[in-house]
Amino acid sequence: xxxxxxxxxxxxxxxxxxxxxxxxxxxxxxxxxxxxxxxxxxxxxxxxxxxxxxxxxxxxxxxxxxxxxxxxxxxxxxxxxxxxxxxxxxxxxxxxxxxxxxxxxxxxxxxxxxxxxxxxxxxxxxxxxxxxxxxxxxxxxxxxxxxxxxxxxxxxxxxxxxxxxxxxxxxxxxxxxxxxxxxx
Numbered sequence: 001x002x003x004x005x006x007x008x009x010x011x012x013x014x015x016x017x018x019x020x021x022x023x024x025x026x027x028x029x030x031x032x033x034x035x036x037x038x039x040x041x042x043x044x045x046x047x048x049x050x051x052x053x054x055x056x057x058x059x060x061x062x063x064x065x066x067x068x069x070x071x072x073x074x075x076x077x078x079x080x081x082x083x084x085x086x087x088x089x090x091x092x093x094x095x096x097x098x099x100x101x102x103x104x105x106x107x108x109x110x111x112x113x114x115x116x117x118x119x120x121x122x123x124x125x126x127x128x129x130x131x132x133x134x135x136x137x138x139x140x141x142x143x144x145x146x147x148x149x150x151x152x153x154x155x156x157x158x159x160x161x162x163x164x165x166x167x168x169x170x171x172x173x174x175x176x177x178x179x180x181x182x183x184x
Contacts, residue, residue, distance in 0.1 A: 002094060003140045004147035006087060012144060014087045019140035021091020026101060027133040033105035034129060038120040041110055051180055054103065058173040065166030105132060 003022070007015025040047055109128065112118035118128055 004143040007144040015144045017087040018091040021088040022095040023133045023137045025095035026136045030105045030129045030132040033102045034109045034125045037106040037109035055176045062170040065162045069162040
């Protein structure tokens with residue numbers, strides 16, 4: 001969403017530079033996650049514990065976005081535009097702070113390995129990591145241009161975005177709970 005906001009306020013080029021910064025960190029986070037997944041695939045008892053922790057985290061995120069997060073109007077401050085690189089580093093910083101992709105990518109890697117679509121050799125891991133980074137860039141690019149088209153619609157309000165995020169995490173919570181219950 002930040003890429004879309006930057007693009008709307010400062011132009012597409014700055015939004016794309018931000019996205020490239022994000023994808024740089026996503027590449028490394030996904031690589032760490034794949035290495036972690038390789039370890040977890042050899043220790044399935046840890047996966048059960050992580051599923052329960054993930055359920056609690058998703059429930060908390062859902063409650064936050066549906067019930068607690070409020071749409072507060074902040075005073076608009078005119079940004080100082082320095083260089084295209086500042087948005088690149090801004091993307092790196094924000095993406096580095098967000099460590100949520102690491103457990104998500106570890107889960108996805110384990111899932112793909114369990115159905116035989118991924119092996120834990122170096123070529124497969126690098127291919128998966130590169131695909132995740134490129135896929136992230138494509139989605140951010142779509143956000144940038146999609147939100148430019150609907151910027152005047154009520155859909156883009158912060159309150160509606162909170163409900164959408166809360167709904168998505170709620171669905172993930174329910175699916176995770178069902179999976180845990182089936183394992184008992």
